[in-house]
Amino acid sequence: MTAPPDARLPDGFVVALDPRVRRRDAGATLLGGSPLRLLRLAPRARELLAGDGLTVADPTTAALAGRLLDSGLAHPRLVPVTPAGVTVVVPVKDRTAGLDRLLTAVRADPQTAAVPVVVVDDGSADPGAVARVCAAHRADVVRHEVARGPSAARNAGLRTAGTTAVAFLDSDCVPRPGWLGVLAAHLADPRLAVVAPRITALAGDGSGWVGGYEDAVSALDMGRHPAPVAPLSGVSYVPSAALLVRRAALGGGFDETMRVAEDVDLVWRLAGAGWRVRYEPGAQVDHQHPRATGEWLRRRAFYGTGAALLAQRHGSAVAPVVMSPWSAAAWACVLLGGRPGLVAGAGVLGVATRTLARRLARPGESAPVGLAATLVVRGTWAGGRTLARSVTRHHWPLVLPLLAVSGRARRLTLLAALADGVGAWWPHRRDVDLPRFVAARRLEDLAYGAGLWRGALRARDARALLPARPPAG
Template identity: 30%
Template sequence: MRYRLLPGVRIEESPSGLFLTAERPYRVLRINQRLAELARRGRETAVEAVGPGEGKIWETLVTQGLARREEEETAAEMTLRPRVSVVIPVLDRAEDLRKCLESLQQLDYPQECLEIIVVDDGSRDASPQVALEFGARLVPSGGSGRGPAAARNRGVAVATGEILAFIDSDCTASPEWLNELLPSFAEPDVAAVGGWVDGMNSRRALDRYERVMSSLNLGGRERNGKDGNDTFYLPSCNLLVRRTAFAIVEGFREDLHVGEDVDLTWRLRDCAYRIIYLPRGRVCHNHRSRLWPFMKRRFDYGTSEGILQSLHPQRRKKMLLPPGLCVALLLLMIGLATLKPAVLGACGAVLLLDGLATHAKLRRRGLRQGWMAVFKARLRAFSSLAYYLGYHLLRYYLLPIILLGIALPQAGLVFLLLGLWVLGVDYRLRRPELSPPGFALFYLLEQLSYGCGVFVGCWRQKNFASYVFEF
C-alpha cells in the first residue's frame, strides 16, 4: 500500500514541536519526529509503508483527511487472486437479475477465481430460470419472503470463496468492482470493504435525486471505522466481507428486514475488525423512481433506528459543539426571530472573539498562522455547525417544526431560514440535475418520511435513545 500527503498539507516547525496543517478543512495535528520524516517522504511522491507501524501512522493521516492511499498492484497481487463468492438475493426481479448477471460476466477478474450464487427467496417470476441461464449456482432460501438477510446467509452457507461479495439483484457492477476493493484486504484487521453506489437511471426526476442523495451512497471521501461507538456502517448492496470474519459474527441477523447491513458491520467493529469505505468499486442501483415507494422506503429505513439502538445501545450519533460557535449560532437565531440589530451584532462580536481566541491559541503553540486565514476557518466551522444542526433538526423533527412554525410564525421564520441553508448547501455540494424547487420537494419528503419512521420504530421498541446525541 502506498500513501502520499494531500495537496495543501504542510509541515510546520515551532519551538513547541512539529505540526501538520491544512487549510480546507482547517486542521492542525501535532506530530513527532518519526511522523514528520514519513510526511516529508510522502509530500512529493507516493511512498510505501514499511511494516505495520508505518502503515498505522499513514492510516491515521488518511482518517484525519491529511493523506490518501494510492494502491498499486504488484506482480504477485496480479497472479494471486483470492477466490470470491458473489452472493445475490432475489425475489421477483427477473429482469433486474438479468442485468446484474450480465454485468458480472464483464468483471475484470479471473473466472476461475469467481463463484456466482443466486439465492431465490420464493420468486413467482422467471428469476430462477434467469440464474440458471447465466450459469449461476441457484440456491433456495428455504422459504418465501424470508428477507435478504436470511437469503444472504443461505448463500454464504454454500459459498467456497475466502471473500464474500454481496450485491443486490437490482444492481449492476462495474468491470473494476472487485479489483478496486479487494486490495484493502491486504491489511489483516480489515473485515469488510464497501464501495461507491451510483444511480442506474436518470430519466425521471426522482432518479436524478437518488443518484446524489441516496443513503446508499456514502460520498466521495474515504472512511474507515474500527474502535469507537460512532454509527459508521457499510450498505450491503456493495459489500465485500472476509469469510472468516463473517463466520465469527455469525452472519446477518435474519430477523432484521431493514438495517441488517448496519447491524452486521457494527458487530464486525465490536470484534475489533476494521471496515473501510472507498469511493470506487462502483455499483449502480436501480432506485425507486416513484414517489410513494420512495417515501415508504425512507420510512422503513427510519424504523430500523429504534431496533438498532436496542441491539447496540452503546452506539451514539456524535456532534461537535464548540462553545463559542454555539453561542454565536444561538444569538443569530434569536436575532433573526426578533429582528433586533443588537442581538445580530452580538453574534458578530462572539464570532470575532472566537477567531481571536483560536488565533491566540495557535500562536501560543508557536504556529504563525495568519489572522485572516484562522478567522475564515472559524467562519467555515460556524457554517458547518449551522448545516449539521439544521440537517439533524430536519431529519428527526421536521413535522414538529412545521407545527411549531404554524403556531409561532417568528420561530417558523428561523427554522425556514435554517432549512434553506441546509438545502442550499446540499444542492451546491451534490449538484443534482434538478431545479432547486424540485430538489427541495424531494428533500423535504425524504426527511419527513424518515423522521416519521424513526418515531414509529422508537415507539415500537419503547426506546427513544435514537434522539440522543453524544457531544
C-alpha cells in the same frame, strides 16, 4: 464478531494524503479528516512524510500509515489486482429479470467470469425461474422455502462460500467492469474487514419526477472521495447493496433480527471491534434507484425506522445532531435574535477560541490563536448545518406546532429549508434544476423524519432523536 489480527500493514503498502488535508507549521501539523482533526507529527514522522505519500517498509512506517488511514488523513494507493479467493453472493426474492441482468454483467467482466457465484433464493414465488437464470450463468442456488429477510439470505451465502472473501451484490445492482479488482486490492490490509464501492445510478433507467435528484444524491451514494467508515464521521456507513467482506472478520454476519439498518449495524460492530472498514469510489456498481414517488418516499420512511434499532445497539452513534457545547451555545445566542444575540454568540466563540488555543499551545511557544479560530469556526459552521437539517428532517414533528403560533419560527424554518436545499444542490447544479432538487429534498426529509419518529415511538426509545458531542480525536 471476531477481533482483528495483531498484524501491521505489509511492506510495499502505499498510502497517500487526502488532497483536502492541509499542512501547517512547515509540514509538522496536518489538518483534515472527518471529523476534522489536528495531527502533530514527530520529527521522524515528519521526515518520513516529506511528500504526499508513504510506502510501508518497516514497523515504524506501518504504524504511521495505519494512523493516517484511521484518522482519514490518508487513503490507500493500491493497484487493482486479479481477484482470487472471492465468492459472489446474491440475495434475491422474485426479481428474476434483475438477477439475470446482474449475472450477465458478472460473467461478462473478465475479472469475474470464472468466480464462484452463490444465489440465495429467499422464498421466491417462482423458484424454478430463479433456478433457470442461475443455471444459465453457472451460479449455485441456496433456497429458503420461506422468506427470512436479506440479512438471513446474506448470512446463508456467507456460510456456503468456501473462499477467504465474499462479494455481496443485490439483484438490483449492475457492477461496472473491474470493480472487484479495485476492491480486492484492499484485502492486502490484514485489518480490513469490509470495503464498499460507490453506488451510482443505473444508466438508461428512466427519469421520473425524482429521478434527477435521486441520481445526484442517492442515500446509497457516499460520494467521490475515499474514506474510512466509522460512526459520526463523514462516511458513517456503507450500504449492503454491494460489499466485499473478509469472511473471518464477520463471525455470525448480519443481525438477522434487523430488517432495516442491518448494514449500518454490521459496520459499526466491526469498527467497534477494531477492524477497518473503507469506502472506495474507484470501484463503481450501478443501482436501479426507485423512480415512482410513492415507492421512493416509502423507502425513505423505512430507512428512518432503523435509527431507533441502531440507538438501542450503538447509543449516540446515531445522533441526528453532532455539536460541541461551545457551538451549541453560540448558535443558541444567535437564534435569540437581534444584535445582543449576535454579540453574545461572537463572545462565546471568542472564549472557545482562547480556550482551544491554550490547549494547542506547545511548551515555550505562543498560543496558535489563528489555528484555534479556524477550528472553532469550522466546527461551529458544521454544527449549524446539521442543526438546520434537523429542523426539516429529524425534528420536524417538534417544529411543526411552532410554525402555527410563531412568525419568527416560520421565518427561521423557511430560511433553514432554503439554505440547506441550495447548499446541497450547488455541487449538482449541472445535473438537476434547483426547484426540483429543493422540493425533492424537503419531501425526502419529511418521509425520513416520519419514519424516524415512528421507529422511536414503536421502540419507546428517544435516543435516536437526541444530540451528541463530536467524538474525541
